[in-house]
Amino acid sequence: MEFWVYFAAKPLFWLIVTLVVFMFASELNKRSGGTPLLHPVLVAMAIIISFLLVTDTRYETYFEGAQFIHFLLGPATVALAVPLFDHFERIKKMWLILLVACVTGAVTAIVSVLLVGLMFDLPEGVLLSLAPKSVTSPIAIGIVEKIGGFPSLAAGLVLITGAMGCLLAPLIFKLLRVKDDAVKGFTLGLAAHGFGTASAFEVSAVAGAFAGLAMGMTGLLTAFLLPVVISLMGFN
Amino acid sequence: MLNGFLALLLCQLLGELLVLATGVPVPGPVLGMVLLLLVLIVIKKTPDSVRLVSEGLLRHLALLYVPAGVGLMVHLEMISQYWLAILVALLVSTFVTMLVTALVFRLLGKFSGPTKGERSGLVRPQGGER
Structure with a gap:
């Protein structure tokens, strides 16, 4: 037992657990034909949470190791500028339509999740944590x-939303007969942030760039719009 | 490669400093992204080192969400109480959001000339192939 306690207390162990479990979850997802129901992030989360509960480990202890991965979210967000720049000409041509789509979509995301939540009588703390669910997690947390x-x-709900977005996207694109990769990407990035962006990059580089753009724009706009919308809806 | 990573970190740092200085309610990395985009626009190309690191990070974007996601375990009690309502709210809202967004493109696409339709068209007339 002594060895286990010493070993688990080392941040390196949880870093390795995160990597190994994620690699396993990715492989599982690949073998199952890439279904978003077995999204590697959700599967990895479930496995790691179970492991932590079984070994009676606190989240803080886990995060001491996992924070090194978490930290990379910052530079990865900055890195989105590269695909954006690659497709800048197209974005420039479409800027007005993109802005309108983004404001409409971001407000729809906030209002619709709050309305359904209110119907179910969710407590205010949960409702407020649901409100930024379409925004990339570092922004949603802020x-x-x-x-x-x-x-x-909120961070967890954001991830579940992301997986749902990837799951629903093919259905919606079929329903509305969306063919343009730019529109696919933008819709995915707006509703499903980084998950949507990751799955848009699998469609094409254009889709990925527009998803990254939508994710950034939605994050920015929501940060400003959300306080206004929730006070209009009578919170706080 | 190291140059590229340094460039990303510097943009992030400048972004964080801007947030501190101005108090805008936006996370530092997002402003860092805007800064890097501005730099790329000014120098008119992406240096190889920046591209290498950026593409590497973006390829593994999904992994980076795991540590934050595991934080859900702190709220297991609350979730077990409200899980159905939360799931329905997320599902309905995500569906509606994507539908509305794609519809906006469809509606606006009709009024905005040839630039939008150039790539095999986002506007499909009614009664097309099913």
Whole structure:
């Protein structure tokens, strides 16, 4: 037992667990034909959470190791500028339509999730954590800290939303007969942030660039719009 | 490669400093992304080192979400109480959001000339192939 305690207390162990479990989850997803139901992030989360619960490990202990991966979200967000620049000419031509789509979509995301939540009588803390669910998690965490929800709950809900977006996207593109990769990417990035962006990159580089753009724009706009929308809807 | 990583980190740092200085409610990395985009526009190309690191990071974007996602375990009690409502709210809202966004493109695409339709067209007239 002594060895286990010493070993588990080392941040390196949880870093390796995160990597190994994620690689396993990715392989599982590949073998199952890439279904978003077995999204590697959700599967990895479920396995790691179970493991932590079984070994009676606190999240803080796990995060001491996992923070090195978490940290890379920052530079990865900055890196989105590269695909954006690659397709800048096209974005410039479409800027107005992109802006209208983004504002409409971002407001729809906030209002619709709050309305359904209100129908179910969810407590205010949960509602406020749901509100930024379409925004990439670093931004969502920042927003929820400001408006008074539970930041780590919000981060998890954002990820579930992301997987749902990847799951629903093919259905919606078929329904509306969307053929343009730019529109596919933008829709995915707006509703499903980084998950949508990751799956858009699998469609094409153009889709990925527009998804990254939508993710950035939605994050920015939501940070400004959300406080206004929730006060209009009578919160706080 | 190292140059590229340094460039990303510097943009992020400048972004964080801008947030501190101006108090805008936006995370530093997002402003860092805007800064890097501005730099690329000015120098008119992406240096190889920046491209190498960026593409490497973006290829593994999904992995980077795992540590934050595991944080859900802190709220297991609350989730077990409200899981159905939360799932329905997320599902309905995500569906509606994507539908509305794609529809906006479809509606606006009709009014905005040939630039939008150039890539095999986002506007499909009614009664096309099913």
